[in-house]
Amino acid sequence: MTCKGICTRYKAQKPVGTGRYASGQRRCQICEIFIKWEGLWCPCCGYRLRTKPRNLKYKAKLRARVNAEAKAEESIAINANSEEAAVELLEEAKPKKAKSKPKAKPKAKPKAKAEESIAINA
Numbered sequence: 692m693t694c695k696g697i698c699t700r701y702k703a704q705k706p707v708g709t710g711r712y713a714s715g716q717r718r719c720q721i722c723e724i725f726i727k728w729e730g731l732w733c734p735c736c737g738y739r740l741r742t743k744p745r746n747l748k749y750k751a752k753l754r755a756r757v758n759a760e761a762k763a764e765e766s767i768a769i770n771a772n773s774e775e776a777a778v779e780l781l782e783e784a785k786p787k788k789a790k791s792k793p794k795a796k797p798k799a800k801p802k803a804k805a806e807e808s809i810a811i812n813a
């Protein structure tokens with residue numbers, strides 16, 4: 692299974708505005724080339740061709756998108772939680788300052804404002 696140079700005859704041009712796999716091209720890992728070929732096997736080296744994108748870049752892209760969505764939801768959840776936490780902090784954090792996390796201090800400010808605006812609305 693080695694490249695015999697035949698694949699260059701089937702070499703596919705990079706399509707514009709679409710993916711290589713989407714436009715029916717297949718990838719030979721051995722020849723390291725995209726070819727226009729209907730068969731499942733490379734006409735050059737005989738190795739199985741890829742018909743779907745399985746490269747890391749594509750996967751990473753997908754994962755990044757999923758992560759971004761998950762993170763967005765997560766941060767919403769965190770915000771909701773920290774708002775409650777901020778209320779608790781405002782009510783009882785002052786006497787036992789040492790126990791509260793250093794992070795809570797700058798966070799408490801905008802939360803306090805949010806609470807204020809809620810009070811105004813109510």
Ligand SMILES: [Zn+2]
Nearest residue numbers: 694698722735
């Ligand atoms: Zn080849």
Ligand SMILES: [Zn+2]
Nearest residue numbers: 719722733736
């Ligand atoms: Zn090949």
